[in-house]
Amino acid sequence: MRIGELAARTGVSVRALRYYEEQNLLSAERTPGGQRHYPESAVDRVQLIRQLYAAGLSSRTIVELMPCVIDGRATPALLKRLTAEREHVDQRITDLTHARDRLDSVITAATGNMLTGASCRQETT
């Protein structure tokens, strides 16, 4: 398929797909005229890339880990890298969970204040 269709099917912009190629995250065959042509598998590949971005990995990190993720190829160094990234993601989950709890208690307190009418009116101006 061509780049427009891949974009439509993945929900990623055409510009982003070209960017991924530029970063060596994604490759494509070229027609004699120079247009990119992707296999079906590119859809999954793009979704994988998006998921790794969602994990907070940078494109540089992703490109380093890609051979391992795609082929299961791994060196000890690569494996260490992967494990480190996993820990990093874990830490972010922990942070986010704490932040969420904080928001929860703020919401609870604010709701209580509203109900009791404590310092939340500013009418009569």
Added chain:
Amino acid sequence: MRIGELAARTGVSVRALRYYEEQNLLSAERTPGGQRHYPESAVDRVQLIRQLYAAGLSSRTIVELMPCVIDGRATPALLKRLTAEREHVDQRITDLTHARDRLDSVITAATGNMLTGASCRQETT
């Protein structure tokens, strides 16, 4: 205390503290000479700001929600906003959890491949 001490005690750079003030996240008294002077409570305040940043909120969002978080003051609109942000954080936790699971399975597969020696040697070139 002055800005350098606050920076040291919070682990945040002096530049960042000035930036927070610029964004109306943090305020300070001024000495006659123009230097910022913070109360003890500023330490907690900065840590709160950092935690909200860690939750993925932008400075604009934080400044909007600040009166609610600090004083418990809330309007229905503010409360809706808070709840929306909470949901957002929840979604990010879900995404990160999926990404982590994916990394885990990659790690498991790669470790297996290394142990069996499957396609991870590239010597004898």
Added chain:
DNA sequence: CTAAAACCTGACGTTGACGTCAGAGGCAAG
């Protein structure tokens, strides 16, 4: 064959949260 739609390669613009540098001024110690 022709026009429209999709695609191509640069290359500059954007956003957020600061980093960094320059030049000038404040402040406690000796």
Added chain:
DNA sequence: CTTGCCTCTGACGTCAACGTCAGGTTTTAG
């Protein structure tokens, strides 16, 4: 009063992941 550290206000630099625009080419529909 001077030395030296801390602080001040601009103001430009950075980095990532694209957005957007320009000018030109390829592909497809009729």
